[in-house]
Amino acid sequence: MVSRKFRTLISIAALCGGVATSAMADDDPDAFQCAALNDHPVTPVLEGHNGVFFRVFLDLRMNHPFTDQTVDLLGQLADALRENGTELVFLPVPTKSLVLNDDLPKQASLYGYDIETATQVYRNIIERLRDRGVVAIDGQEAMQDGNPDALPFFQADFHWTAEGARRAAQGVAAEMDRLNLFAGMERGEYETTPLQEEIAFSGLRRQIQKKCKVALPEPVTMTYQTEAVGGSDADAAVDLFGTASSIDLALVGTSFSDMEISHFEGWLKQYTGLEVVNYAITGGNQFGAMLSYLTSQDFRENRPKFLVWENPLYNNLMQNGDQPLREMVAAAGExxxxxxxxxxxxxxxxxxxxxxxxxxxxxxxxxxxxxxxxxxxxxxxxxxxxxxxxxxxxxxxxxxxxxxxxxxxxxxxxxxxxxxxxxxxxxxxxxxxxxxxxxxxxxx
Incomplete structure (x- = not known):
């Protein structure tokens, strides 16, 4: 059983002046005898330490476009939802390098990567969103807070493990509790039990393996099951289309939320004490799940108390202009x-x-x-x-x-x-x- 009040064991990051720092190792690892990993035309990667691989274009990116207009439109979305009884909780999933910075190779600095700058950029986004009235989760802080022997990301894939999802969910619940968002709500008690280890599918690992002689680490993670204490699990009363009389927490997002093996939905139940309905869509990118949910009859007829939106930091919300966000603001309001x-x-x-x-x-x-x-x-x-x-x-x-x-x-x-x-x-x-x-x- 994993308690909702899971005690933090240790923080991975060493904090200096409020900024996570990392001393990159003096050598570039070659444990898997790989060749020309950074020459891939679509997804070049670097081999880090402890079998951890980083994507050059996404994991080592420090410039994440998040303009004042983006912040304001997210604020408008949060306002529209809040005015109609729903609190938006936005989780920008940090890049792998922001969390596993101790495993970065020296070569990462040749691409201009600096962990202090990257951390400041990420935290600046969080602060600006909070100043605008958006409940924003510091995913870097949450995902670095745990047992250092349990990796929060798969070594040769970009998704979080069940441990990473657990830390993120704990961070979501902690921020909601800090803001007193649960006031007056009846919260349940949930138990999470381990089942067995499973191997996740990873297209990225397959790509990397083609250029390496030694077998890469499999994306293995423990799987879990979360149930309400006393056998009164409300899952029986809530399905994907929200047929229950009310929804406590709706989850939207990408494959990070949709991956059953990582159990993010279950961890949210564990730490918030609320029933969760998962509307995440694998391959939906920035807006697929949000647009699908906000424009649905499910949402219009049965608005949730909380809407948790998970979105990887590198998914630019203004990639296609302001139209998708404006569409969501209109759909969210009355x-x-x-x-x-x-x-x-x-x-x-x-x-x-x-x-x-x-x-x-x-x-x-x-x-x-x-x-x-x-x-x-x-x-x-x-x-x-x-x-x-x-x-x-x-x-x-x-x-x-x-x-x-x-x-x-x-x-x-x-x-x-x-x-x-x-x-x-x-x-x-x-x-x-x-x-x-x-x-x-x-x-x-």
Whole structure:
């Protein structure tokens, strides 16, 4: 049994002036007789100490774009959720080098990597998010806090082990407790028991092994099972689609959260004392799970008390501009209050007259197919002069086809639109609709 009040044994990082420091070893290891690892065209890697390998482009990156606009949009998302009863908890998963910096080879410095700078960059992101009102988790501090003999990351893969997931979940719960977010909530007691060691699938390890003569460490980790004390596990009452009367904690994220072998969902139960519904999507990248969940009927009809969003630090939230975050802000709020009178034509197109509406650059159009199944939609905006702007949204196959799309209009270059046509990829029912989302409702 692993107690929710698991006692910290030791901290990996030596702290100096509040910044984790590391003395890189004087030599570059070659325990596995590898050749040209850093020449791979897609994912070059470096061999570190103790069988730990680091990706050059992602694990050794120090510049993680996190602009003031990104911080503010995450703040807007947290505000929209909080106003409607949900607290966002954001966990930027630290890079492998931020946590296992003692295993970095000397060669890492030739790529310009400096652990003090990297740590300052990471902690600056956390501080700025917190200053904006976002509950942000310091994943580096959490994942370095534990038994140094139990690695938090797989040696030849980039995912966390069950131990790494445990430390991260403990850090999430500790910050939530520090902020008194559990006040007034009835929390359960959970027991976590070890099962057996298992080997995780690792495409990265397979890639590295092709250039090494000696067998690399397998991605082995102990697996666990978490159950409510007394056999009253609420899992029976909650399924993936949130059919319970209420959801305590919804988890969204990437393969880090979706990997059953790492047990992040179970560790969150253990340390928060709350039931967890996992909506994470492997291969969903930055926004797959969040967009799938926030645009779903599950979320709209049964909002959770807490929404934990796990996202690796190297996943740039502004990689494709501000549109995904603005779409999520609109989906998270209750601002889509004005239904736009529309006509259905060609079985899959809704057309609305916008001539009587003074649009603003911050407005968002909500197009609903009134049911799941749709994966693609095209917006056609027409101005009074006859100019046309086309914008499309698509949900890839890994994402849920919720049928709800939120189109920000701030990127269209004008708000002088008189007509809107929205074409879906399937036949629409009569209940399909278009709505205007605006945070300042009095300006409608």
């Amino acid at each position: 601002t889509c209050t004005l239904e736009l009178p529309s006509e259905l034509s060609d079985r899959n197109t809704l057309t609305a007259d916008l001539s009587g509406i003074a649009l603003e650059a911050s407005d968002v159009i909500h197009a609903s197919a009134a049911g799941e199944g749709s994966r693609e939609v095209e917006f056609r905006f027409e101005t009074s002069s006859g100019a046309v702007r086309h914008k499309a949204l698509r949900r890839e196959n890994r994402l849920r086809a919720t049928g709800n799309y939120y189109m920000p209009i701030n990127s269209l270059g004008t708000v002088d639109f008189t007509k809107l046509s929205v074409t879906f990829d399937r036949t629409l029912p009569k209940t399909a609709s278009l709505r205007l989302c605006r945070s300042q409702k009095e300006n409608l």
